[in-house]
Amino acid sequence: MPSISSWTGTPSIKGSTESMRMALLTASLIGLQFTWGIEMTYCTPYLLQLGLTKSKISLVWIAGPLSGLVMQPIVGVIADRSKSKWGRRRPFMVGGTIVVSACLLVLGWTREIVGKFVTDKETKKSATIALAVLSIYAVDFAINAVQASCRSLIVDTLPIPKQQLGSSWASRMVAIGHLIGYGAGALDLGRVFGPMLGDTQFKQLTAIAALTLCVTVGVTCWAVNERVLISDGKDSQGQLGAVETVTQILRTAVNLPRRIAAICFVQFWAWIGWFPFLFYSTTWVGEIYLRYDTPAAAREAEDTLGQVGRIGSLSLIAFSTITFAGSVMLPWLVKPPEDEKPDFTPRPPASIAPIMFEIEKYRPTLLTAWTISHCIFAGSMILAPFVTSLRGATVLVAICGISWAITCWAPFTFMGIEINRLGAAGASSHAYNHLTRDSIELEADSGVLRLNHALDDSHASTGEGSGIYLGILNLYTTLPQFVGTFISWMVFSILEPGKSPELAKEAHPDEHHSTDGPNGIAVCLFIGALSAVVAALVTNRLKHIH
Template sequence: MPSVSSWTGTPSIKGSSESMRMALLTVSLIGLQFTWGIEMTYCTPYLLQLGLTKSKISLVWIAGPLSGLIMQPIVGVIADRSKSKWGRRRPFMVGGTIVVSACLLVLGWTREIVGMFVTDKEMKKSATISLAVLSIYAVDFAINAVQASCRSLIVDTLPIPKQQLGSSWASRMVAVGHLIGYGAGALDLGKIFGPMLGDSQFKQLTAVAAIALCVTVGVTCWAVTERVLILDGKDAQGEIGAIETVSQILKTALSLPPRIAAICFVQFWAWIGWFPFLFYSTTWVGEIYLRYDAPAAAQESEDTLGQVGRIGSLSLIAFSTITFAGSVMLPWVVKSPDDEKTNFTPRPPASIAPIVIEAEKRKPSLLIAWMISHCIFAGCMVFAPFVKSLRAATVLVAICGISWAITCWAPFTFMGVEINKLGAAGANGHAYHHANRDSIELDAASPVLRLNHFPDESHASTGEGSGIYLGILNLYTTLPQFVGTFISWIVFSILEPGKSPELAKEAHPDEHHSTDGPNGIAVCLFIGALSAVVAAFATNRLKYIN
C-alpha cells in the first residue's frame, strides 16, 4: 500500500471579511513586486552609469532566469517536505526576506562599501561594478525563494473554487506593488526623507524597498496559519539530498499532466516577450525622452540616472494604474475555470433576470481573456522601433498594463485548479490521506477563515505538490529569459556596441557615442511581440486539451 501524508491543524487566515482575508493572504506580493520594480526600473540605468555596455548588462540579467531556474523548483521541493511547526512556506518567506533586505542595502551603498577598502581609481570602478553585479545576483536568488513560497501559500490555503479569486487578488497586489514602486521612483525622495535614508534617489529607494518587503511579508506570515506536515508519504525513503531533489524536479518536469504542460508552454512563449519589456522599458522610455523630447539643459544634466528613472517611472505608473484597474474589474467580467464546468444559473430578480442571464452567457472565459492579452501586448510592442516621442512610448507601455493584469492572474489560476484536481484525484485513489476535507468556514468566536469539512471532494484544497509544480511553471518563466538575454546580447552587440552616451558620462566623461540609428531596446521589444503571437496560438490550443 502506498505511503500516505498526514497533517495537523487546518489552514486559516485572520480577517472579518473575505476581502480582508484575501488581502492579508496576498499582501506580501506588494513588497515583493516593489522590490522587483526597483530592480527593473533603476538597476539597468545604474549599471550603465557605472560604465557597463548594454551588451554586458544583458548578460548581467541572466541573474533573473538563473535564480528562478535554480531557486524556485528547489525551494518548492524542499518546502513541500518541510515539517516545520511554522508551516511549509513561511520559514522560507522570512529567511529569504532577511537576505534580500541586506543585499538591497549593499546594492544601494556599493560605492561607499568599496571605498572603505579600495583607493585606486581604476580598481575602485571595477570593484564597484563587480559588487553591484554580485548584489543583484544575491537579491535575485533570495527573492525567488520568497516568491516561490508566497505563490505556493496561496495555492495551499485556498480550495479550488477560490483559486481564481486568490490569483486575481495576487494580481491586484502585484499591480499595487508596481504602482507604489514606480510612484516612489517618480518622486524626489531627497525632499521627503532628506539624508535619513541616503544621499541619492537610488539609495533611498533600496532602503524603502527593504523596509516594505519586511513589513508586507511579516503581515502575511502573521495573518496566515498553515497546516503542519507530520508525514509526507516519502519518509520511508529518508531525507533526500541534492541529487535526489534535482532528479525529482526533472522527473516531474518530463512527465507533466497534459494541461499543466500546455500552460507551461504558453508561459514559455509569453515570457520571451515580457522579459525585455520588464527589464528595459524604463530605460527605453528614458532614452526616447533624451533623444527626441528633452531640452538641451536636461541632456547636459549631471543627474541623468535620476532623469531616466523618473521619466520611466511616470510611464510605468500609467502601466501599473491600468494593471490595477484591470485586476479589479476583469475578474467580474471573466468566467472562472471552475464556473465553466458547472451548470450554475444565476437567479436574479425577475425584472432584471433577462439582462443578467444574457450578460452571464456573454462573459468570456479566462482562456479567451488570456489569449486576447497576448494579442494586445503584441499589437503594442510591434510599433516600438517606430516610436519617436515620449508620449507615444508612454501610451504603448500603459496599454500593456491590460495584458500584464491577466498575465499575473491567468497562469496561476489554471495551475492552482489543476494542482488541486491532481490532489483530489490522488486522495480519491488513496495515494495519500487527509483527516479533513476542506471548505471555507468563518469561526463564530473569532474572525478567522478556516478550511474544514467539504462535502464535495472535487473542491478540496490539497496543494501537496504546489511547490514543485509552481516551481516548474517558473522554469518555463525563466528559461525564455535566457532566450531573451541571448537575443538582447546579439541586438545590443550589433546596434549599440559602445557605452551608453546618455548614462555613462559620469564614469567615462571622455567617451562619446552617437545616438543615431535604431534603438536596440526597441528592436528587442519588437522581437518580443512576435513571441507573444506564438503564445496566443498556444493559449487557443489549450482549450482542446483535457
C-alpha cells in the first residue's frame, strides 16, 4: 500500500439531492445485473438446446469464476495506480462495456454468424456451440472488469459514514436490474418489438442487454467525477508489470487484516450456495414446470427455450421484487455497523418515523441480519429436492430474495468501512478520519456534491486500496464457484448423464432420456444450502474479531 500519494481535483457526483446522487453513482449496476440476469436465465437452456449435456455446461460455467479470479484483482491493482485524466475507474468501465456489448450481440446471433462461413451440418453445429461458449467467456471476462471498477468507484467516492448507504443503494440497483431483466424475459418480446431486434426471444434480450449496459454505465460515468492520481509514492519503481501485479495481489491476499479476512471467508462459504442458485434456478423452475405442470400440447411447442425462460423469469420476478423491497426497507430496520455514527443512518419518511423509533430498540445489527440471511437461504434450498410443483419452486426462489438483498449489501458495506479505516489509520493516529463540515460542500449553481480532500491526505475517504481489496473479496467469491462447478459436474454426471430431454429435442430429435428420478439441479441447490449453514456460523464469529 502506498504511504504517500498526491492527487488533483475532488470527487464529485452530480445531483441536487442525496438520493439522486446515490442513484447516479450506482446506476451502472442496473445494466450490469441486467446482463448477468440474461446470461444466468437464458444461457443454460440455450446451450442445452444446442445439444450440450448438463455436465458439460457445468464446465462452461467455469467462465464466471475464472474471469472473476483473473480480471477483478488485476484490474483493481492496475486501476489503483492509474493516472488517467478521466480517473482511475471510468476508463475501465467504458472499455469493458464496449467489449461486453459486442460479445452479447455475437452470442445472440451465433447461428447466423457461423452460417455465413460453414455449410456442413455437423460442422456448423459444433462451430455454433464453440462460438457460443467463447462468447460467454468473453462476456464474463469483460463484465468482471466493469463490475470491479463500478464497485471500487462507490468506495472511492463516498466517505466512511456513507458506505452503508452507498452499498444499500447498490443493492437496490442490482434488484432493479434483476427485475427489469426477468420482467423482459417474461414478456413475449416478439409481439412487443416484432422482428426489429431479432426473430427470437434470446436475440432480442441480448440486444436490449447491450443497450441497457451502455446507457447505465454512460450515466454513471457522466455523473461522477473522480480525483486524479498524480503520484502514489512508488513512481520510482515504474509501472507494475505482470509478475509484480500478481505478486502484489498474492502478498496482499496472504496478509489480509483479520476482519477483512473474516469477511472473505464468509463470502467463500456463502457463494458455494449462491453459484448453483444464480446459474441454474431459472432452468430448475422451468424443468419443474415441464415435468409436473405443463399441458401435453405445450411440451411439443417449438420455442421450448423461450417457454422455459419465460416461466423461470416469472419466478425470478418475484425473487427480484422481494430483493428490491428488502434493499429499500432493510436499511431502515437494520442498525449500521458499530463503527459508523448513528447520525448517518438512512432516515425514514416523517410519516412513519414514530413507528421506526419504536422499532429502534429491536433493530438487529447488520451482522445479525447477514447471519439470518444465510439461514433463510439454507432453509429454502434444503427443500428444493422435494418440490413437485411450479408454485412450490416459485415460492422457494422468491423467499431467497431476502437473502440476496443482504448479500448484495452487507459484505461491501463492511469491506468499504474496513478499506477506508485502513487508509485513515495510515493518514493519522485515529481509526477514522471523519469529514468536517468544511470538507463537504454542495455547489448550488451546478448541483454537484464535492468532497474536498487535501493532497497530503492519503485517506480522504477515497478508498485508495479499494481496487485490490475488493478484487481479493472477489477471489473469495469466485473460488467457491470452482467448487460449485465441480459439485454440479459430479451431480449431473451421476443423475442426468444424457442430454436434456425437454430442451435438446431440436438438436437431437432421435434421442430420448427419462425425466424420472431426482432433479440434478435440485440436488445442487441442496448441497449449496449446507454450505450456507457454514456461512451463517462463520458470519456469527465475525462479531468477536477486532
